[in-house]
Amino acid sequence: MTSLLVIIILVLLAIALWQLTKIFDLTQVGEEADNSQIANDSDNNTQGYLMFGFLAFIYIFTIYGLFTWGHLVLHTPASAHGGELDTLMNVSWVLIFIVQAITQVLLHYFAFKYRGKKDQKALFFSDSTKLEVLWSGIPAVVLAVLILFGLYAWTNIMFIDDNDDTIVVEVYAQQFKWTARYSGADNVLGKANVRLIEGINTLGVDLSDPNAQDDIVVSELHIPKGKKIHFKFRSQDVLHSAYFPYFRAQMNCVPGMVTEFAFEPIYTTEEYRQLPYMVEKVATINAIRAKKSAELVAKGEAALDSYTFDYLLLCNKICGASHYNMQMKVVVDTPEEYKKWLSEKATLVQEVKAANAPKPVEGGLEKDSTKAQDTAAVVKMAMK
Ligand SMILES: [Cu+2]
Secondary structure: OOOHHHHHHHHHHHHHHHHHHHHHHOOOOOOOOOOOOOOHHHHHHHHHHHHHHHHHHHHHHHHHHHHHHHOOOOOOEEEHHHHHHHHHHHHHHHHHHHHHHHHHHHHHHHHHHHOOOOOOOOOOOOOOHHHHHHHHHHHHHHHEEEEEHHHHHHHHOOOOOOOOEEEEEEEEEOOOOOEEEEEOOOOOOOOHHHHHHOOOOOOOOOOHHHHHOOOEEEEEOOEEOOOOOEEEEEEEEEEEEEEEHHEEEEEEEOOOOOOOEOEEEOHHHHHHHHOOOOOOHHHHHHHHHHHHHHHHHHOOOOOOOOOOEEEEEOOOOOOOOOOOHHHHEEEOOOOHHHHHHOOOOOOOHHHHHHHHHHOEEEEEEEOOOHHHHHHHHHHHHHEE
């Protein structure tokens, strides 16, 4: 609201200034003022130098931005393909930077050099094949190289060989949380459908499917280092986007279809925490938090928790009011830790059975006969 008011005030100020200059012009009537409304040499000189001013602004802002915010870009990639993607990104940036630096100088210099001068005629020619070949050919070659490089990197990342030894994990999106499903010993996910969502079976897994019998549903994603993980994404409601920034991976989650990609983590969470750049980053964050905590404590409020680095899965598609907070912790374990963690998890079938088992009620058996019948039906379905 405040910014809207500021904008309105600025617009009104601009209109007032414009009106004032008009009044000033009118007071000059009769004097030796140039009222022709046609730019003269002095106007053109001013515009020409302003061009240089704008050029300086572009460069100063770019350099200032690089130094001030340059450190905020993602650092060391934590996946096997991440380095390749970063190279592609860096090559694109360097190219954009060089082209931008050269073309902006030329654009502004020529705008200055050929600024309007009295009695100066523009050079006119209808076309120049040589020039057109040059300015169409060079960008075409550069873009073709970039696109080929991009395509190569893309297929390298997106192509999942069915014969590869991967771990199949489903990532399920809904407003506003993520859930993961492990395919269990058979490495095949059981079928699922939104129509089967019931009680704690929030992913709508078809509990009668033989492949679903060993599926495990969790709210924290654990993956082992050095093993390719084949992710399959589903969404329950709207478009979401599964974004793993440190692994340089992102995929849309689309209701009604399964999307997929695979990546191999190369640092465990613990190893990534020990990277010098991360140690420094966490120390900086905690120094800021400590300062803020001191202020809060002085006001009688609770201090902030200290920060520890964790990989996160974020949603990168604005999917509703709590989109900003749609995240899941991702833990990269050693293969042994991963095996141990997974072995301690109950399967969904076991969880559904436990949830639906008739609970002993005070003074006798389950009294609600309808509920008992429902439970029996679900358990029967689960045991099929
Ligand atoms: Cu979302």
